[in-house]
Amino acid sequence: MMNRTNSVLHAFIKFRGNSITISPFSSFQFGLQYGTHSHGSSVIDKITNLNDALNLFDVMSQRRPLPSIVMFTQLLNVVTKMKHFPSSLHLFNQMCSLGLPVNEYSMSIAIKCCCQLYRTNDGFAVLGSCFRRAIPPNVFIFNALLDGLVLEDKILEAENLFKKLIKQKLCEPDVVTYNTMIKGLCKFGNNVTALALLRLMEQTNCKPDIFTYNTIIDSLFKDKMIDDAFKLFKEMVSDKGILPNVITYNSLICGLCKLGRWDEASKMLKEMEDENISPDVQTFNVLVDAFCKEGKVEEAEAVINIMVERDKVPDIVTYSSLIDGYCLRGEMIKAREIFDSMTLRGLVPNVVTYSSLLNGYCKNRNIEEAMQMFRQMTGQGLKPNVVTYNTMLQGLFQVGRCVDARKLFNEMHAQGLIPDQCTYRIIVDGLCNNHLVEDALSLFQLMGDSKLNSDIVVYTILIDGAGKCGKFHIARNLFHGLSVKGLKPDVRTYNVMIGGFCREGLLGEAKLLFLKMEESGYPPNNVTYRVFLQGCLKNQHYDDVEMLLQEMDDRGYSLDASTLSLFIDDIAAGLLDRSMLKLLGKLVPKELIDDPSLCDWE
């Protein structure tokens, strides 16, 4: 029941903005006594911003006798729900100092805050204090810790904790425990174990629910295992009688769109409407993004119009996708227009929005504008992240501004950002493409045993770059040095080396490597055949051509247009025998035969 005091208080709290100090006998306090009626809404429920919460906490902590731990916990939870985790922890500490009898409720909130701040270790420290205070940790506390480990990608520790809970009977795992563990497994692409856990749940008291299914269905879709995803979807609906919700459909539609299976996506959209589940902003965002990724901005705009008709307000994500779409098409003026229009709509571009626009300017070689926007972004207090820097670095290298790239890389370091493997790949690739192989090499040596030196992709880029810059001896040394570093060449590395040998006219060595691939457990792929075959043809080394064509046919690969074109002169000159011609005919893909521009060969 809503009483008069509550509404007075509500008005009062709203008034708080103007630093009014509350006297100990104000109506605010009076209301506190009635604040938490079991059936009414309380003062605490009405709090909508951090300041009000902190002020109320001050008032409460000055009262004697102190309000109950329950009220403090309610307030603590309000602050936590607002995601002001550091403030929550501060309040929790104050609660302890006030001598309040903190219990498993407040403890679980405090632990959750630590974990959400990526400080799960501190969370475990709080767990320790639970034991010291003789507060038996319960399933809520363990779930928060498990979630923290998953959040920090400490999947092995998460698995250990999960097993320990069960083995040592620390608490009875509930559906949230299972779901959290499943979320972690899915995050690491371990769908098999996630499914096994789902089956295990079926044998316990806590049955899988919509959360369980949504998590695994989404993960299966992310790994392109559509059939399995649909099987699970059907199992959920038909066998378990669990109705899909908007999130289930969003996952399904997102997965189908990403695979370009538009028909099925629109079928799901229709099914969803039939089930009376109305698409939400995220459903529309998925559609907008999918269209934009294909450069189909007109369709994306149409989706946005429908969205608006249905009273859904396009948000920052919607517009970020749209910006991506226009950038992809090189329509930077339009992209910028959308970016600028966001502010008028009361939307504040964030790092992602800026990064999209920067990426557009960079890819369209307008590095000046990109730089200017980059400065504007930092000027607005937005902190560029690793992806932002990667985008800018790539842009600078693309126009040959290696010195500026270097400066930006230093700036990135100064900001305390840790370059990721993508950063190193961009730098090494950029230096190589700008004929600065030596710089790439010295950077490489400078990095010692860091990530750079243990990433086969960077190695491959460097080997490729050295070879293409006429320093094949370096490429060769790098390749032979791989095993010393404990690195195994992958298919791409082999392809790059085979290409390098061919470029140098060392066909014998190329062939040795080609044969070694199979032995090393990396069977040649279509790129290998293309590279080696082109090498053979350019070097007029016909010995292996028939063997290669035969193998390609066996493995179901076909010839690409550029390789095929190398055969044409030989065909015209009548240099190829009948069996070879027959083989060639089999390897020409249907698309090429249908291509009218290629019809007048003979």
Next chain:
DNA sequence: CTAGGGTTAG
């Protein structure tokens, strides 16, 4: 009386 979980954007 007070505590927990799932989806989207570079």
